[in-house]
Amino acid sequence: MPTIIGVDAIDVRFPTSLNQDGSDAMNKDGDHSATYVVIRTDDPGAAGYGLTFTIGRGNDVCVLAAKLRGSPLVGRSVESVVGDLGGIYRLLKSDSQLRWLGPEKGVENLALAAVMNAVWDLAARVAGKPVWRLLVDMTPEELADVCDLRYLSDVLTRDEAVAMLAETVPTRKARIADLAESGYPCYTTSAGWLGYSDEKLRRLCAEAVADGYRHVKLKVGARLEDDVRRLRIAREAIGDDTRLMIDANQVWDVPQAIEWVRALAEFDLLWIEEPTSPDDVLGHAAIRAAVAPIGVATGEHGMNRVLFKQLFQARAIDYCQIDAARLAGPNEIIPIYLMAKKFGVPVCPHAGGTGLCEMVQHLSIFDYVAVSGSLENRVTEYIDHLHEHFVDPCVIAAGAYTLPDRPGYGARMHDASVARYAYPSGEYWASGSAAHRLRGGQ
Amino acid sequence: MPTIIGVDAIDVRFPTSLNQDGSDAMNKDGDHSATYVVIRTDDPGAAGYGLTFTIGRGNDVCVLAAKLRGSPLVGRSVESVVGDLGGIYRLLKSDSQLRWLGPEKGVENLALAAVMNAVWDLAARVAGKPVWRLLVDMTPEELADVCDLRYLSDVLTRDEAVAMLAETVPTRKARIADLAESGYPCYTTSAGWLGYSDEKLRRLCAEAVADGYRHVKLKVGARLEDDVRRLRIAREAIGDDTRLMIDANQVWDVPQAIEWVRALAEFDLLWIEEPTSPDDVLGHAAIRAAVAPIGVATGEHGMNRVLFKQLFQARAIDYCQIDAARLAGPNEIIPIYLMAKKFGVPVCPHAGGTGLCEMVQHLSIFDYVAVSGSLENRVTEYIDHLHEHFVDPCVIAAGAYTLPDRPGYGARMHDASVARYAYPSGEYWASGSAAHRLRGGQ
Known part of the structure; x- marks a missing residue:
């Protein structure tokens, strides 16, 4: 060696x-x-x-x-x-x-x-092997040994982790076959960047639906009247059957978040993402209680597994958005998937930044195959952006990540x-x- | 200029x-x-x-x-x-x-x-002016304008901040006179480093009391039987009238913290400091509920004002230990003092590291004069260590920081x-x- x-x-x-x-x-x-x-x-x-x-x-x-x-x-x-x-x-x-x-x-x-x-x-x-396969092929005990469980034992012990992983072993093969056929569902943020014109927004939203996406996300939070206008354009372009999410990138205080999101409720929103400081567990819980049935999503700036533990404990989020490169690799991320399953929160990873889609697809696939066993309410971010720099770029077809088969984690650049x-x-x-x-x- | x-x-x-x-x-x-x-x-x-x-x-x-x-x-x-x-x-x-x-x-x-x-x-x-005086001489409105209140408005508005500061203006002069006479009380950690021998521990504890300290802090958390032995030595050396605190520097999970601290209860401890991850607001709240009447203290690794807001909201701590160099300066620290006052939590700053005592004394003095108006349950850390490298080192007399009168924040080195x-x-x-x-x- x-x-x-x-x-x-x-x-x-x-x-x-x-x-x-x-x-x-x-x-x-x-x-x-x-x-x-x-x-x-x-x-x-x-x-x-x-x-x-x-x-x-x-x-x-x-x-x-x-x-x-x-x-x-x-x-x-x-x-x-x-x-x-x-x-x-x-x-x-x-x-x-x-x-x-x-x-x-x-x-x-x-x-x-x-x-x-x-x-x-x-x-x-x-x-x-691709990383998702490496993870799936590890025994529950081997996987539990790579997990960073420090500071988590009040909600997740090693024994629980092993049991949760063992439970999925008999059915993993069938789910891998599912993914080989249909891929892992994704949504696009490419349509809704704040700096884009209304015309570009309308065109990109229509294209997203035509490309097979069932979810579209828009950036909001600069001016309320702009958000109302842009959401109206987006909703017209995507129709009533495509889910629409919004993302405020942490610009609001808690009371302001509640007021602003309520003012956008007419657009039938699936989630409000990053309504306030990513550190504010209790703030997210307050926002969630106030804006339901609109869901609350956060996690791309979630600093570590201790923060996610508390987001689950406080029932602060409806969607958990782990990031493959802010958390300290699979060792820290797998315990978050396990806690999410325990608390019944779907994980819908953040991606889009340089190389994030290439890596995070492995985690989503691992989650479906070996942890959650479900695709319900789960969708992984995708942005068509910078993939040309990667040796093994992710492949999207009909609004889904195609199962990667090349060895590695996908982050190798040309x-x-x-x-x-x-x-x-x-x-x-x-x-x-x-x-x-x-x-x-x- | x-x-x-x-x-x-x-x-x-x-x-x-x-x-x-x-x-x-x-x-x-x-x-x-x-x-x-x-x-x-x-x-x-x-x-x-x-x-x-x-x-x-x-x-x-x-x-x-x-x-x-x-x-x-x-x-x-x-x-x-x-x-x-x-x-x-x-x-x-x-x-x-x-x-x-x-x-x-x-x-x-x-x-x-x-x-x-x-x-x-x-x-x-x-x-x-020394920084404490610069702060005290600013009007409540000027001080509120330097405060970073972002993400805090669910517990502290600018108007509240101004009102809290204005309330102390008429009585500030008297408190400055108090401090000029008696100084700001401090405690020593120099006695209790984990690497010190039992004999050195005993000698330093006795010296601390002889030097006028009313509080002594020991490091714990490596081995329970060592902690029991060292606390017995310390308690014997300082007697029953001096307060004894312990500091675990984040080594425990939540359930382990509860068990370990309960096993040390016989030594009449004022607080357990950093029992677990500094990010675990809900964990500290659980520990606090379980180990009372021993208080819970944390904050030296408290990353920002949003974390402290939640520590207060969740009633997670009895003592708030801000750090002058981990938080982003007085702009971020003053709002924490204001929130602490609102929630009735005494602030007992962390210090001891290079230059921290020199800076943090200004904040404690400011707190007493312009925010809390109280010395009750308040004591600031002091470690006799590296002060010789500073142009204006802090001066300790009879277990108290002497009011600094030289211009600046004290951090200038030779x-x-x-x-x-x-x-x-x-x-x-x-x-x-x-x-x-x-x-x-x-």
């Missing part, structure tokens, strides 16, 4: 702010970026690729944090790493000096996510993309528009 | 792990460090000094984040900055690309704290200390023990 000889963390930034892809009420000019981690070994054919997603400035801060976080891997055999995915996670997390900088949140958790996603990718490539968009030395940034150089470098 | 020509962020690390100062069940070998920010102007006599506290590795990550966060100050007049401390805070926070990396937590909040603490220091130096302990280029690290060079650089 080869040995790990280096863990690279590379600052890759795409100039998405140029055409307001990704614009919302909180994030007006993001440059979708990645802290891209490559685990190199002394076998040129054995490597692991992972990332965390950021939106521009500060990606260098994550890169530095990822370098520190990944350095204990260097010199270890690939076998010792991929053979003990729980132990490696605990080792990388165990640095108490780095822990002080979180703990388990913000830049440090983003960095750990980038590194652990690369570790899981490496493990899947070594096994010759070398040419990394070279061109590496910041600030890549060809695009070194020779690109001065405005972008300045903005990115501020 | 001068102009800001640079915002430096310097990586300063002290080798405190050598003698286990600061050792506890979670943090066994911290090197107490600072991300030290200096706001330079074109007037050599006008500068601002601030910091955030870390414990070694990863301080470089905070330094990079602080450089990014502070850069919008460069080129602004000192007048425009110190004359609009609310506007400057909002400006520095408004970068939506950096916001993605938190939001408002972890490395990014530590970095913002370092920069804003330097801004407040600059403002106080320009005014020729140039010689910065030069010697700058990492990795300072004289200590460049020429010091190889073991430390390796450990710090890992």
Whole structure:
């Protein structure tokens, strides 16, 4: 088995702010970026690729944090790493000096996510399986051992985790066959960015329905009258049979969220996403009680499993939106899926940012096959955006993620993309528009 | 008025792990460090000094984040900055690309704290006042304008904030006179680090009482039988009239915390500090209900004002332990003091880390004079540790912080200390023990 000889963390930034892809009420000019981690070994054919997603400035801060976080891997055999995915996670997390900088949140958790996603990718490539299959093929005990259950035992013990996973084993094969036939359902946010014109919104909504989507999401929260007008356009374009969701990206205080969402109730909304601070468990619970039957969704900024535990305990959300690159990889995410099942909350992951769709499809598939066993009220975000930079991009057909069959976690980028968009030395940034150089470098 | 020509962020690390100062069940070998920010102007006599506290590795990550966060100050007049401390805070926070990396937590909040603490220091130096006096001399409306009230309006409106501050104005002078005479009460943690021997523990406890302390705190949580033995030694050494607190530094799950603390109840404990994850609002509420009359304290890792809002709403804590360098400066901390008053929770700040005592004394004094108006159940942490590196170190007499009268926030270090302990280029690290060079650089 080869040995790990280096863990690279590379600052890759795409100039998405140029055409307001990704614009919302909180994030007006993001440059979708990645802290891209490559685990190199002394076998040129054995490597692991992972990332965390950021939106521009500060990606260098994550890169530095990822370098520190990944350095204990260097010199270890690939076998010792991929053979003990729980132990490696605990080792990388165990640095108490780095822990002080979180703990388990913000830049440090983003960095750990980038590194652990690369570790899981490496493990899947070594096994010759996509990550979803690697997870499904682990025994309930093996899976429980990779789970980070610390601070969760008041709602989820190891024994419960094992029992929940064991319960799905006999029926997993049938669900894999389902997905091979129909894929995992997704929804599109591409239609509704806040910076798009009414005409573009109308056209994209109609196209989404024509493409087979049964869910469309719009950004809201800048001006109420704009939201009313845009939702009317969207509802006309998609008809009554397609579900419509809205996303405020944390712009409101709790009382304002309640008032604003109630003012939009006429548009038959499935959920309001990120109505307020992602840290405000009790605030989400208050909003949920006040705006029902409109559901409350949050989680893309959910910092760690302890926050999700409380969102479930407080009955604060109707839809749980984990993120594959803000939580610290499958080790932290699987326990959230297990808690979600216990509390009866469907998980509808966040995606769309650089590489997030490529990774998160594996988690949704794993959830259906091995945890929830259900597709009811479940739909995973998809945005048609930046996939051309990935070696194994996700494949969407008729509003669903097609079951991926290539080994790994999907986050490997084309070398040419990394070279061109590496910041600030890549060809695009070194020779690109001065405005972008300045903005990115501020 | 001068102009800001640079915002430096310097990586300063002290080798405190050598003698286990600061050792506890979670943090066994911290090197107490600072991300030290200096706001330079074109007037050599006008500068601002601030910091955030870390414990070694990863301080470089905070330094990079602080450089990014502070850069919008460069080129602004000192007048425009110190004359609009609310506007400057909002400006520095408004970068939506950096916001993605938190939001408002972890490395990014530590970095913002370092920069804003330097801004407040600059403002106080320009005014020729200590920060506590600068705060006390602001009108209730001016103070409310510097407060970050976003996401708080369900429990604290601007009008309430103004009214609470206005209520204390007539009696402030008398309380300042109190403090000038008796100081602000503090307690010591220096006696109880986990790495100390029983003999050292016994001697330091006895010394603490002899020095006038009425409160002593011990680290716990590694092994129950050690905790029982150490608490017995401490209680014997301090007698029945001195309050005894324990601190578990987040090592327990919720059920384990309840069981362990109940097993220590015989030692008449005032509080259990950080029994579990600092993010677990509902967990703290459950522990509090189970271990009463022992109080629950937390907050040194409390990431932002939204977390504290929920700790108050959920009646999760008996003592609120804000940190001057993890929260984003006085702009974020004052609203927490106001919420604490509204909910009747005494604020007993965390301190002890590099420069924390120097800064936090200003906040405790401000609280007594302008917010709570009370010293009941209030005591601020003090550790006799690293003060020699500060130009205006805090002064302790008879178990109390003496009212500081020098202009600024207290975080300015001696140039010689910065030069010697700058990492990795300072004289200590460049020429010091190889073991430390390796450990710090890992």
